[in-house]
Amino acid sequence: MSVEFTAAPLLFIGALWFLGFGLCLFITRLQHCCFQRLHHGFSQLFFALALIILILFAIAAITGCIVLFIGQGKFHRSSASTLDFVVEQANITVEELRNVSKYLTAAKEIQVDQIFLPPNIQDNIKKVTSKITAAANTLDRETEKNKDKIKHILDLVRIALIIIAAVMLLLALLGVLFSVLGMQLLTYTVVLIGWILITITFVICGLFVILHSVIGDTCVAMDEWVQNPTAHTALDDIIPCVDRATAEDTLNHSKDVTIQLVGVVNTFITNISNRNFPPNAGSLYYNQSGPLVPVLCNPYNSGRTDHNCTSGEVKFDNAAEEWRRYICKVSERGICSTVGRLTPAHYVQMMSAVNLSYALYHYGPFLVKLGDCAFVRDIFTAIIKYHCPGLRCYSKYIYIALALVSNAVMVSVIFWLFYKREKTALGVHQTPYTYIFSGSFC
Template sequence: MPTFNTKTTSFLALAALTLLFTSLSSPGAAADGGVVPRRSVLGNETVLVLAEERTRRKDPLDDLNYYTGGWNISNEHYFASVLYTGSTLFLIASFWFVLFGIFLLLSCMYFCCCRQRSYGYSRVAYALSLILLTLFTVAAVVGSIVLYTGQGKFHDSTKDTLEYVLGQADSTVGNLKSFSSYLTSAKTVGVDQVFLPKDVLNNIDKVNTLVTSAADTLGSATQDNKDDIFNSLNTVGLILIIVAAVMLTLAFLGFLLSVSGLQFLVYILVIVGWILVALAFILCGVFLVLHNVLGDTCVAMSDWVGNPTAHTALDKVIPCVDKATAEEARSQSKEVTFQMVQLVNGIIANVSNRNLPPIAGPLSYNQSGPLVPLLCNPYNPDKSDRITCIPGEVGFTNATQVWKNYECQVVNSKCTTVGRLTPSMYDQMSGAVNVSYGLYHYGPFLTNLVDCTFVRDTFDAIHKEHCPDLRLYSRWVYIGLLMVSEAVMLSLVFWVVYARERRHRKYTKQADAEASAAQASYESKEP
């Protein structure tokens, strides 16, 4: 059980961290939903291929053949194929950096060497460059707004998902600790100096050790991962906000400087923008890769939930405890509950409900009146679930209220009024009922935990309730980031083009003015 909870928490942390970068289907990723997972034979067992259609991508480690192994974070071919989905954006960043660098170098050489040459001037080229520069600046503004808005909604959706996952983990820790406390209490519960058998007490120690260790491990892992997860979330949000703000400022500033004719400042800004655009495309590629990893994970979780008995790649991350181990833990819980009820009923039948003479010693305390009803045991002797109780028996939920009517007043440990339970006996029996009910109540929870039902329910809720919003808003982030990168990239080009056309226009007008002045001077000197 400790191993199960440690690895379960690690995977929940992995899923939560990956959810920071979810987005909709992207190049190289098939749409999810409605696909029956394929089963492949590995050795003597059948293995379910998770998210097979979605993960069918070209694998650069396999001569660009399609990867067919499904979601598997331990497979290098899976990571190579998903990394390949961002290669287009990485190549764009590389080509942009190299080609625009060459363009800047050639432009500088041309402007420096040809500064005194005459320039041609085209009104169409000048107007067109200004119009396109304005359009691309507006596109950069729109992209920044989309990016900023998307990251805000994406941040909130991701935070909700993380809080749900962490809440589930905290709830599990609380339930485990409550279950453990009931087990501890069971060791000390006794009625009229009668306690549980020694072998049952030994089993309590065995199960309690496992449960306590599991609770401590899960609680520690959750607390350790909690800060890291939220710090990562805040860091991603901050990076996206900075990118939106920097790109928006760059686009506005470049437009104003270009229109104002401050060429030297424009060239400096072009160099800065040249580097920032390359970094923006790289960030866009990284976001796309991380998006695909999580998109695959969401579909893999859905496939895993729908095939609870199949062997999958998730088994390496969450090796669910086998059925024998789960049944052992559940059996011990049933055994303690059964024995506790038997202990209480034994005292009721053999002591409280017997009209013993005074010479019977400590077993006789002047008990009288109606017989105390027995406690309904939820299990049969073979520990199978008991369907119905015998008429007259009381259940865990109302036993203490019913037994209160059979309590007598005592003096010197003897009943002085009608009743069959002394206050001390009533308190001891009430304690036994509380412990029994606690074990009975948390028994199914323990079984669900060790057989991975808890994790499956968590993954199912994430896939159905959280993934849709995360995908929608991450699409906004991706679109906004791509719009900003492309708009600023094209704006940089037209900063240079417009600056060139503006300079040509200036020199052309200056040359025309000088020519006109010379012509006027020449005409004024003619007789």
């Protein structure tokens, strides 16, 4: 059954109340009314019972208003917390994508001595960074737009519920007061206002029943999706997975760039720093000497599979400390004046390549999550565990409180008129305003 039908009983009651009570208010004045018959024989008993009923339903209405006020505050905080969590996760994804794009772009400028990345790798970097930047900007823009819209709606709902709670509370108190004190005109005024507000409250209650059902169905759908991520659901339009081909393309290019950056460093180490060139070798000679510099461990094989480092290789995390031992002091001509195979300038260039390689390698798991949609599964799991219980609970509080308030005030309105009519003598002069109410309730 569609969730819209879950609110059908409340909406039907609201429509029946509005039409039925309105018909009684404006129906042609009847000569033999039950109010008049009650007045003839059961005044004392009716007064006592009516007063007790008025007080009981006034207490029920006040209780409902208090529950409604507390419930709306908790629902607003819970929904705002859920929204902030989703926005935060989206912002983290955007930031990570931009970081990947930034590191890839920086890799194009990396050089160690006269060794650069191959031209085809630089072209691929340009293509993939364009896609990443566009995806990040789109996600960021849509997230901000949707966040503002949802926050605006949540604020409006909160204000509406606070106003309803305050107005219905005031209405319940004034209705009892005016009817008991016999203030005919004021009693009829709050009755007319209550007639309209009760209808509105029934409608809002029905809407919250629908919202409660939607929240429950969404949480169930999230749980089903977490268990079976390949199934197509309506949630695909809420937080869609990143296109697998795009994510895999980005991951492959980041691995290629990492491989090539490590290759640039190792090419310099193997072909230049670890070789003893004669002074007439031009730029290749800078008087390098001493123990050989260990090469950098490449985290990937040529086929992009994981590579296990050997004992003669340095890893990303200890390369800076290890290579610092091979730095020589340089003369004014830029050549080594002490034993060593790396000039300070070479060391800086090598560490720039290492830092970028490590950064891209570090973002590998993030790109894998983009490809297999694990990041969406993590978001849904957190929402199911930490946010769904509160949203379901507090939305239930609200529609129960609205139902309590609307029903309590509805009965109160009827008994305001009963009580007032019994209290008023049959021959009381009636104003034009109250004429439509006189003798119209049977």
